[in-house]
Amino acid sequence: MEFPMSEWLENHLPKIVLAPSFIAVLVFVYGFIGWTAWVSFTRSKLLPKYEIKGFIQYEKLFASPRWDTAFENLFVFGALFIIIAMVVGLLLAIMLDQQIRTEGLIRTIYLYPMALSMIVTGTAWKWILNPGLGLEATIKGWGYNDFSFDWIVNSEMAIYTIVLAAVWQSSGFVMALFLAGLRSVDGEIIKAAQVDGIPTWRIYTAIIIPSMAPIFLSAFIVLSHLAIKSFDLVIALTGGGPGYSTDLPATYMYAMAFSRGDIGQAASSAMIMMLVVFTIVVPYLYSELRTKNDG
Amino acid sequence: MKFTAIAAISSIALSSATSAIAGPEAEVLHWWTSGGEAKSVAVLQKEFADNGGTWTDMPVAGGGGDAAMAALRARVLSGNAPTAVQLKGPAIQEWYEEGVLADISSVAEAQGWSAVLPASIAGHMKCEGSWCAAPVNVHRVDWIWANASVLEANGIDMPSTWDEFNAAAEKLQAAGIIPLAHGGQAWQDATVFEAVALGILGANGFHKAFVELDEETLTSDAMVAVFDQMRKMRGYVDPNFSGRDWNLATAMVMNGEAAFQIMGDWAKGEFMAAGKVPGEDFLCLSTPGEGFLYNVDSFAMFAVDGEDKTQGQNLLAELIVGQNFQKVFNLNKGSIPARTDVALDEFDTCAHISAADMSASSLSGSLLPSYAHGMALRGAQSGAITDVVTAHFNSDMSSAEAVAQLAKAVANSY
Numbered sequence A: 001m002e003f004p005m006s007e008w009l010e011n012h013l014p015k016i017v018l019a020p021s022f023i024a025v026l027v028f029v030y031g032f033i034g035w036t037a038w039v040s041f042t043r044s045k046l047l048p049k050y051e052i053k054g055f056i057q058y059e060k061l062f063a064s065p066r067w068d069t070a071f072e073n074l075f076v077f078g079a080l081f082i083i084i085a086m087v088v089g090l091l092l093a094i095m096l097d098q099q100i101r102t103e104g105l106i107r108t109i110y111l112y113p114m115a116l117s118m119i120v121t122g123t124a125w126k127w128i129l130n131p132g133l134g135l136e137a138t139i140k141g142w143g144y145n146d147f148s149f150d151w152i153v154n155s156e157m158a159i160y161t162i163v164l165a166a167v168w169q170s171s172g173f174v175m176a177l178f179l180a181g182l183r184s185v186d187g188e189i190i191k192a193a194q195v196d197g198i199p200t201w202r203i204y205t206a207i208i209i210p211s212m213a214p215i216f217l218s219a220f221i222v223l224s225h226l227a228i229k230s231f232d233l234v235i236a237l238t239g240g241g242p243g244y245s246t247d248l249p250a251t252y253m254y255a256m257a258f259s260r261g262d263i264g265q266a267a268s269s270a271m272i273m274m275l276v277v278f279t280i281v282v283p284y285l286y287s288e289l290r291t292k293n294d295g
Numbered sequence B: 001m002k003f004t005a006i007a008a009i010s011s012i013a014l015s016s017a018t019s020a021i022a023g024p025e026a027e028v029l030h031w032w033t034s035g036g037e038a039k040s041v042a043v044l045q046k047e048f049a050d051n052g053g054t055w056t057d058m059p060v061a062g063g064g065g066d067a068a069m070a071a072l073r074a075r076v077l078s079g080n081a082p083t084a085v086q087l088k089g090p091a092i093q094e095w096y097e098e099g100v101l102a103d104i105s106s107v108a109e110a111q112g113w114s115a116v117l118p119a120s121i122a123g124h125m126k127c128e129g130s131w132c133a134a135p136v137n138v139h140r141v142d143w144i145w146a147n148a149s150v151l152e153a154n155g156i157d158m159p160s161t162w163d164e165f166n167a168a169a170e171k172l173q174a175a176g177i178i179p180l181a182h183g184g185q186a187w188q189d190a191t192v193f194e195a196v197a198l199g200i201l202g203a204n205g206f207h208k209a210f211v212e213l214d215e216e217t218l219t220s221d222a223m224v225a226v227f228d229q230m231r232k233m234r235g236y237v238d239p240n241f242s243g244r245d246w247n248l249a250t251a252m253v254m255n256g257e258a259a260f261q262i263m264g265d266w267a268k269g270e271f272m273a274a275g276k277v278p279g280e281d282f283l284c285l286s287t288p289g290e291g292f293l294y295n296v297d298s299f300a301m302f303a304v305d306g307e308d309k310t311q312g313q314n315l316l317a318e319l320i321v322g323q324n325f326q327k328v329f330n331l332n333k334g335s336i337p338a339r340t341d342v343a344l345d346e347f348d349t350c351a352h353i354s355a356a357d358m359s360a361s362s363l364s365g366s367l368l369p370s371y372a373h374g375m376a377l378r379g380a381q382s383g384a385i386t387d388v389v390t391a392h393f394n395s396d397m398s399s400a401e402a403v404a405q406l407a408k409a410v411a412n413s414y
Helices: A002-039 A056-063 A065-096 A103-115 A118-129 A135-141 A158-184 A187-195 A200-208 A210-228 A232-237 A249-259 A263-294 B002-022 B035-050 B063-077 B090-097 B105-111 B119-124 B148-153 B162-174 B186-210 B221-236 B246-254 B266-273 B307-321 B323-333 B349-364 B379-393 B399-412
Strands: B025-030 B054-059 B084-087 B133-135 B143-147 B178-180 B258-262 B282-286 B292-295 B298-301 B367-369
Touching (some): A002 A263, A065 A210, B035 B054, B063 B084, B105 B307, B133 B307, B143 B246, B162 B221, B162 B258, B186 B367, B282 B349
Antiparallel strands (some): B143 B258, B143 B282
16 A cells, blocks of 8 residues: 555656646746736726727837837847847957956956846946036046037937946856856867967857857847846836837836826737747747757 | 722723724825825824724835835725725726725715815816715926025016016026926926916816817917927926936025926925025916916725724715815925815915915816826826827927827827
């Protein structure tokens, strides 16, 4: 009697242990995605309603100039943030890789912004970029009266201040990723190349960087999800302003759901955000799974 | 002797404990958590307790009420609404349509509310004819505040037309003073915009545009003129205004860095707290044009179960509109009482102007709800207008384009 029981347990224990978290994920992630999708097809305002009305919320969403700005900002911000953070991170990593003496110290310094929350980063940069308090005022104070750096109060340029702060925050982390990648490249190949008299920049561009492709992909995935869910940085740095020029989809969704009592709009914008994430993540998952199967 | 004293105390404690169990109960959701506001709520809390009630405080700070609204939504959805909730304007009607508000007409009629409240303010407190909310105060939005000594030094009087304002601003600018202290946040842009709109469109036009959302008025030439004036105002603020909080803008007027600010009378609280005297250190006048834009805080009463809670609700409603609370609360908060029969001896001169103007404009039909502070329209509509106003103010959009966008945004917001 005792023997089959313990065997049964042995067979089913992993399932039993995993069941609660599986159910939790099923309900709280996929269940609520489904709920949001449902609500996005209704005319919910203050409280959710469940009568399906078709695509009206999506029509309103894409007719709204504020959403246009937010959606466009997502791509401007996302592209610039990912590219600049990767380029800066790679350059920092390559420079640190030159066997310099204080590497440990410098690495810590560059990695440190990652330890700050986006709210702190945003607030600090808000003060630095404020024309009357920060950089512009300081340099004018030195006597360069023509100096002007007012991106944060200029609705055309303000989105780039978000890029600036986000790159400052994340490029150290990207550097650490790349540094690990650089160190994992086989030293023998590099030595062989050096013996053949190939210049250092060619070694990097032709051998080391191509062999780091998986690291690039990881960095890209990490940075792109940071970009899409960016919310706290915008709230702290510009509050979406001037006007709504630095709104992102996440801040748009928050405004609709919590300030305006327009749950239908909020739900439809959330669905669009999720679709954007899917278009990035699904090809990645697909390629990951395929290589495993092939292997 | 000692023994009897103890006995007496314990019997009082006992009796108050029993009365607390049987007596009126109220759970009150509000977001008055900062200094003067918290003090004002404590007044109501004390009065409620003095009348034998048990007050359960539910303060939810943050986001100018956004966090409290999220909490309210969760409570209502779970079928457990608070007794009274700090709500205002059309939001009361929105919740009424969800079928969750209580009817407090019996209290309102017994206390004769309709005789002492201005008709247009009373209108906000009624849901399909029955009373469902109690007004607390009246903030006036269309104020212009000024630094008295700066105006005197530059030989400028308080402006009574927008042309005078523009002339004064240019004079000040030439003298190296910031004409208009302003914070570049969407709601502050909207506050200035509605003051300008009231002046240029007039009371009737304002009502058509921002209460009825009449498309003809929204796209009229007068509306283009409103945006033209807004473009001028943009030139009168300092380059550093983006994202500045309103109280920092008030401080700029106080210390003479700037001359004017257009802001509701909560700005007066900042002047008073700094020890400034109205009429001597700072001046208050309604913005150019006829009319009075009000922002009325109120408590909406939610449907609750149980005799204790209904009693608590009725008692609360009675106290909120009572003479004593209306006076003490508004002295603390810088606004004026919603009821018109409260003695104003202890109030300052700006409050006297406000009260007189309220009565006068109530008679002439120019007592209007503020759109920028969520009194005139529902969130989705007022938000759509504010989006256009703030986008225009913070870019080089032309007035004609702003008007076109305004009509489109309003049509798209239903």
